[in-house]
Amino acid sequence: MSVPRFWRNLDSRYNLEGTHCTECGEYFYPPRKTCVNCRRLGQIEPYRFKGTGEIVTYTVIRTAAEGFEEQAPYALAIIKLDEGPSLTAQVVGSPEKVHIGMRVSSVFRKLGEGGDRGMIYYGTKFIPADA
């Protein structure tokens, strides 16, 4: 999977850093520069998430995306962080143990290797909160 390389420099990808609108109180991850509620009237500031949340829904990917073949089968989930926003991430460990409503917490992990240059890239995955 080829993507522009700008994401390598994004703190938000590595540190679960998003944004917060002090006008309406909503938190955003991935970060947004414009509040979806207040739009131009919003006041956006950076916010680092605690990294705890709950699984809203999930799947076990068996036919993997390009670049993820060696990881299959892997659990992919939509996780609602305790501050409110949701994100898509992998859940580490046995896919069979993943369930809706499961409490999880974030970890820093290797996501994969990019293309023929073999560049390793990193980001956030999740583990069971009691692990």
Added chain:
Amino acid sequence: MRDVAIIGVKNTKFGELWERSLRDIVVEAGIGAIEDAGVGGKDINALYVGNMSGGRFVDQEHIGALIADYSGLSRNLHVPATRVEAACASGGLALRQAIMTVASGYGDIVVAAGAEKMTDVGSEEASSALAAAADREWEGMAGATFPGLYSMIAKLHMHRYGTTSEQLAEVAVKNHRNGCLNPIAQYRNEITVDQVLNSIMVADPLHIFDCSPITDGAAALVLAPAEVAHEYTDTPIYIKATAQASDTIALHDRRDITTLDASVMAAKRAYEMAKLGPGDIDLVEVHDCFTIAEICAVEDLGFTEKGKGGIFTEEGETAIGGRIPVNTSGGLKACGHPVGATGIKQAVEIVTQLRGEAGKRQVEGAEYGMAHNVGGSGATAVVHIFSRER
């Protein structure tokens, strides 16, 4: 604003058209549609082509001009030609642009076409091109695939409403049954619930037979102002509504993972514009890129209550002869899903049905038909309502 009618239609065969090029198939569809309408090149005021990813699938961009050129509309006639892109909703959106052009008076005879040539690349490359319709940076980078995103919708739908894998499979079984009656369909074989459930698991709970295939195909329509439509054809089909809505590009940002709010909103706008309700619609082509997508669509378009799409399907209400026949063409699942062509093909099927020319899959006495075309996991939805009477 002027009323608009469809006066000509044509689908190519859908399937693995290895011996043919993108321009070949669009020209076949386009020529077929203008012959059906009885118009000539000099009459055409504009051309819109829905195409999602020509650059990835066949290394060709600038599709609007390419198609105008090879249709003989460029060198002498200089017809304006525009490519329209909204992932798998590209075709529906091309139709909407064409309708707006005629309605506004900027054009009289306008062609809306859609095309995709997807089998010229390997399946991994095709999947990668399709994944670009999701949020590449925040979904794709986490390892998401399109079957994976729709699987997460399915998993929550099952958890919340008790929808079963068997009910999902019934969507595929029904659409294959309909596909058998459609000469242009990619798959013209019946399948069983057991075959779906025993096929390879792509992403829990979706099996390979829950997924629409990789397909080549093209489709085209000719539009005219309603007041002159009878000069071209005895059976013009009228546009009662054209509506479009957007939602977040990423599935994880949705209000409700099991509802495509863009579909709900586009349908609401379409019903208001047509002054009709779900009970008035006689048949619908919905965007069944995965079986769960059809279940959500019959709910989101108002044909059954939220959460009841599974049981509604299981009880045969969406079959030909049921309360609301869904995907008489075979849908994306059996007719095939050449992404940029799908929205146009859906409209061609509805027009064919409303003209009473659908043969063995004809819905008797159909007056009103609807087409519902979705881009990505629901970031774009386009809904059209068609009518036999003006």
